[in-house]
Amino acid sequence: MARSEDFYRNLLPASSFAQASELQYYERVPDDWSVVIGDIRGSTAAISAGQYKSVNMVGAAVITSVLNACPDFDIPFVFGGDGGTLVVPPAALAETREALARLQIHAKSMFGLDLRAGAATVAALRAGGHDLRVMKLRLSENNHLAMFAGSGLTYADDWLKRAGPGDTILIEPSMEDDLPDLEGLSCRWQPLKSQNGMILTIISTSADQSQQGERAHFFNVTQELIRTLGAPLELSSPVSDQTLRFRWPPAGLDLEARATAGSQSRLRRKLDILLQSFIQGTLEFFNGRAGYYDAPKYREEMRHNTDFEKYDGMLRLVLDVTIEQAAQIDAYLHGEYRAGRLYYGVHSAQEALMTCVVFSLQESRHIHFIDGANGGFALAAMDLKAQLANRPAVQPYA
Numbered sequence: 001m002a003r004s005e006d007f008y009r010n011l012l013p014a015s016s017f018a019q020a021s022e023l024q025y026y027e028r029v030p031d032d033w034s035v036v037i038g039d040i041r042g043s044t045a046a047i048s049a050g051q052y053k054s055v056n057m058v059g060a061a062v063i064t065s066v067l068n069a070c071p072d073f074d075i076p077f078v079f080g081g082d083g084g085t086l087v088v089p090p091a092a093l094a095e096t097r098e099a100l101a102r103l104q105i106h107a108k109s110m111f112g113l114d115l116r117a118g119a120a121t122v123a124a125l126r127a128g129g130h131d132l133r134v135m136k137l138r139l140s141e142n143n144h145l146a147m148f149a150g151s152g153l154t155y156a157d158d159w160l161k162r163a164g165p166g167d168t169i170l171i172e173p174s175m176e177d178d179l180p181d182l183e184g185l186s187c188r189w190q191p192l193k194s195q196n197g198m199i200l201t202i203i204s205t206s207a208d209q210s211q212q213g214e215r216a217h218f219f220n221v222t223q224e225l226i227r228t229l230g231a232p233l234e235l236s237s238p239v240s241d242q243t244l245r246f247r248w249p250p251a252g253l254d255l256e257a258r259a260t261a262g263s264q265s266r267l268r269r270k271l272d273i274l275l276q277s278f279i280q281g282t283l284e285f286f287n288g289r290a291g292y293y294d295a296p297k298y299r300e301e302m303r304h305n306t307d308f309e310k311y312d313g314m315l316r317l318v319l320d321v322t323i324e325q326a327a328q329i330d331a332y333l334h335g336e337y338r339a340g341r342l343y344y345g346v347h348s349a350q351e352a353l354m355t356c357v358v359f360s361l362q363e364s365r366h367i368h369f370i371d372g373a374n375g376g377f378a379l380a381a382m383d384l385k386a387q388l389a390n391r392p393a394v395q396p397y398a
Contacts, residue, residue, distance in 0.1 A: 004030050005089035008146075009074035013138035017233065020147045020311045021218035023211055026133035031123035032090045035132070035156040036171075038062030038100055039083035040107075041114040044382065047375050053353060054111045055378065057187060057255050059083045060355040060369050061103060062115070065180040067359070069099035076134055076146030078153070078312045079369040081377030083115075085153055085312070087134065087146075093119065099181070101174035108173075110258045118160040118169040122152065130155040140304040142365045148312040151209050182260045184358045184366075187252030188277050190245040191351035191373055192238040197322045199238055199352045201372035203380045204333060204344040205314040207391070214313075217342055221315055221333075228328050229321065236319040238352035238370060239306050243320075244299055248281040249274055292361035301364055306354075308370040314384075316377065318352055318370045337387060345383030349373040 007030055014025045038059070040046065046055050062084030063077045070092040077086040088096050100117040107115040122132050132152030137145045156169075163169050192199075206217030222233065229236055250256070253273055261269035282288070283295045308318045321329070326348060333344040351373040359365040371377055 004032055005073055005091045007033070007089065008076050008087075008134065008136065011134070011136040013136040013144055015138055017137060017309050018222065020135060020137065021215050021222070023149070023215060025135045026147075026149050027135075029087055029122050029132045029134050029152075030089075031121065031126065033122050034088055034090070034093050034096075034119045035122065035125065035153060036066065036086045036088055036096050036100065036117070036119045037083065037157055037160050038085075038103065038115055038117045039080075039157065039160060041116050043082035043378050046113060047378060051111075051113070052374055052376070052378075053187065053252065053255060054113065055082050056353055056355050056369070056371055057185070057252075057259055058107045058111055058113050058115060060357060061107070061180070061182055061185055061259060062086075062100065062117075064182050064185045064357050065099040065103045066096050067357075068181040068183055069095040076136070076148075078146060078148065078310060079307055079371075081371045081381075085157070087122070087132070087148075097171050098174070100171050102176075102178055102180040104171075104173040105177070106179055116160060117171040118156070118163060119171055120156050120159060120169050125152040125155055128155060139306075139367075140301055140364070142363050143305045143367060145307055145310060145367070147310065149211070149214055151313055153313050154205075179262050181262075185259055186256050186356045186358065187354070188246065188250040188256070188280065189354050189356070190247050190251065191353055192243040192370075193351050194238070194320050195240065195242050196236075196320050196325075198320075198326050199349045199372050200317075200319050200321050200326045200329065201347040201349070201376045201380045202317045202319070202329070202333075202344065203314055203346075203377065203384050204342050205384070207341055207343060218311060218315060221336075221342070224332050225317075225319075225329065228325055228332070229319075233309055233317070233319065236321060237303070237306065237308050238318055238320045239303050239308065239354070239368070241299070244302065246281050246284045248278055250277050253277075298361075301366065302368055305366055306368045306370050308352075318372055318376070320352075343384055343387040343391070345380035345385075345387070347372050347375050347377075347380040347383075349376070352376075
């Protein structure tokens, strides 16, 4: 009999994002697994103060800290811009809670950001009427991204945001000074400049939360986007040969040093990053290879190992589009909203941001989180929440 903690590891991966609309690729998450969330309180104010790269860094740190604390488990996750969500087996829950308890202190002391964290069992979510299913999408060899269906993640996020002192979902900050393990977290690449005119960040969710409604929403919206763009969504990825640019010293030097210094002094960590990034930049300039770093191969893997398209009960996309295409997309989404079929939020910028987590160069295990600059998912979510607060009557898809 298969162990519960091997559930995600044993899932057969799908090979295409389009398959995220097909129910047969999803499996019910076991009841004894837990949804774990880290979310930055007051992220809008931090964005207004110009801290969105720091917000992204802490959001990615939520995922990095848990995966580093639980190396023996395959754990599905999703990056949300101003936070991260993971679904962990019971055998990894204690280490997960400890990692996020430490990260809350680190986020405050290093970045001045207030990170709240929580955990709820899938059984508790289902008891509240909110299911959770997961699909494993293969990005490349050794790299997968989780897609989630059902309202479980949204419900858990809402629960955490409204939780008061003593609520069972809360993970309290650590009382110790021990730092979380954020090895592999970095932000050394330049912002990804739009090649078509605009980086459009989109969040959309079905008004009909039945499985049929979810499927119809995903299929109809993605098909309309493909029609508007005139090409598969993959061709509108912000990550391409034209947008990948490496500069030395990296603009994210101080952020990375603050996040990953650990027991080192920040100055020592900066010197280490300067040396590593100088070697990396040299290899990138000459298309060279040293040790396990092969510049052309790494860039090729990066183009595949990004999360610019994902589904977690909500469709989340970061696309490089023309100004005309952005207007058409917004008009379509607004029409569907007015018809009562979906809720959505959009945000536009000139660039996308990329935050990287490198687990092993030797095994080509690395993932790259993509978000629109200057607010991205966080500001798109504000529009979505405003619509949800004033919902029209639901009109099911035909």
